[in-house]
Amino acid sequence: MLIGSLIGVSRYRLQPSPAQEQALLEHCGHARYVWNLAVEQHACWKPGRKSAPGFAEQRRQLTEARAESAWLRAGSIIVQQQALKDFAQAMSTFFGGSHRRPAWRKQGRGEGFRIVAAKAGDVRRLSRHVGEVRVPKVGWVRFRWSRAVPEGVRSYRVTRDRAGRWHIAFAAIPEPVPAPGLGEVVGVDRGVAVSAALSTGEMLHAPGLHDTEKARLRRLLRKLARATRGSNRRAKVKAAIARLKARESDRRKDWVEKISTDLAQRFDVIAVEDLQIRAMTRSARGTVEAPGRKVRAKAGLNRGILAAGWGGLVRRLEDKAPGRVVRVNPVYTSQRCSACGIVDRIARESQARYRCRSCGYAGNADVNAARNIAYAAGHAVSAREGPRVAGPEHREPQPVLLSV
Secondary structure (H helix, E strand, O other), X not given: OOOOOOOOEEEEEEEOXXXXXXXXXXXXXXXXXXXXXXXXXXXXXOOOXXXXXXXXXXXXXXXXXXXXXXXXXXOOHHHHHHHHHHHHHHHHHHHHOOOOOOOOOOOOOOEEEEEEOOOHHHEEEOOOOEEEEEEOOOEEEEEEOOOOOOXXXXXXXXEEOOOOOEEEEXXXXXXXXXXXXXXXXXXXXXXXXXXXXXXXXXXXXXXXXXXXXXXXXXXXXXXHHHOOOOOHHHHHHHHHHHHHHHHHHHHHHHHHHHHHHHHHHHOOEEEEEOOOHHHHOOOOOEOOOOEOOOHHHHHHHHXXXXXXXXXXXXXXXXXXXXOOEEEEOOOOOOOEOOOOOOEEOOOEOOOOEEEOOXXXXXXXXXXXXXXXXXXXXXXXXXXXXXXXXXXXXXXXXXXXXXXX
């Protein structure tokens, strides 16, 4: 489980020397090994048998394993015990229903380890843009001081992404962004063509790769398909692809941070649709007995949804504006007219055009949906009639009467 799942983090770029990088990789290997042993113990457990070992029993077993294995004994006991604590927390959230079951960790994916209860002097600043952190059995490792480190940090996590970059994340409780106090309500409609449309009429687009970078990515993917598995050439191509993907992810994260801060500073209430993104991005491949339909089109849609940063935007809004983010039922938000309130399933003429056949209102479809979202969140609306769904045979639709 990542350190920033429940509290805020401040992430910085680590700059380890070659010897320090090798030592950090050893820590990652020890944490991964201990984690996978804990996963194996719980995978073999079945209901009705003796309960699976808890953290205390696993810590005792770790002590015995360190006494028998010189490779494990050479590592940091802090890193290994913390991997067991992270696993225990992951199992707790799994049984609580908020997270998936802890899975196996694979080398090169999600590499990292956590240090808790660090000393107050384990982080220091050397110059304007350079700082140092003390890592057990590694020593002082430099990192880029891109912004102020939170005061009194006692916990941090060191990670390595697929592009080979090292980062350190200090755990700290972030201060929420104060509300402007103007009573303004904004609706946010998330989409693929337009990442986020606001009820004010603003259209926001999450940045991605440039055209030249997309062309290079396509060439690299073709090279990857022709490369032999396990070859050095394949490893180099995968590293180049990972660097491009990391660049795209960094741009998207930067956009999410800036947009979420801007919305939290400008509006008192931020309304979003309560979307089940995990279910929406589920693969349509199906099974051998029941193969899916339009699998390639669904895969492209899934990539577009994930590239738009839907989940990250709402998550950061809830972190920065706690209690001010309202989740709205998404039913009829894209079909309802924001001017008269009637629901017409064919009023959306195209992806970007909405034209009401009742009152004649015409405008951008995403902005119309965002206004419906803002209206549902900012007013206690009670419909005297149910939503009137107009079909092709409906000639003269009447607006739904709304009372505030």
